[in-house]
Amino acid sequence: GENVEQHPSTLSVQEGDSAVIKCTYSDSASNYFPWYKQELGKRPQLIIDIRSNVGEKKDQRIAVTLNKTAKHFSLHITETQPEDSAVYFCAANGYYKLSFGAGTTVTVRA
């Protein structure tokens, strides 16, 4: 099945700086890659997703890039703000389900 690895596990950035989280996947048939943000005790919220026919997608301060050849995709958050502090999960679709990375705890220092 699909195996998703996510790095780093923790990330601390100064407010206003950028944050980058990287994920790799194993199944070359995967074609859908969502990113979720989860605040403590709350549900994961879809923040952006990308499909394999697109190399990059941007939504305001958030962008995702996909390299299908290398089987990796990344989340970029620019101009970080304190409310960006949360756990971020990447995922890739397998046969009928999503496989999630281990998560990255992002802390934005004021």
Place this chain on the structure above:
Amino acid sequence: GAVVSQHPSWVICKSGTSVKIECRSLDFQATTMFWYRQFPKQSLMLMATSNEGSKATYEQGVEKDKFLINHASLTLSTLTVTSAHPEDSSFYICSARDYGQGAEETQYFGPGTRLLVL
């Protein structure tokens, strides 16, 4: 759109009792719902896939007789933890696919149910 609700939000029960958790898609029909379990500081672990009108598909290592799943309608799936024990204490989250959006892979999550078994 694409709102998923879950009930109850938290439950405390005695060891040996059963607990039922409901997952509802409020503004769309979900032929497929997923049940996850999440331990503190860990990722989402898929327990089973719930299909409307058919038996659920359980992930390896998940006991189907302990975690009973019923998906009787296009908007409701239930997870029953039978004979709960302290090790079943966890955060249980459901998700649903909104096929109507045309993005069939997108999953929307419920708010989760925190279960504490004493």
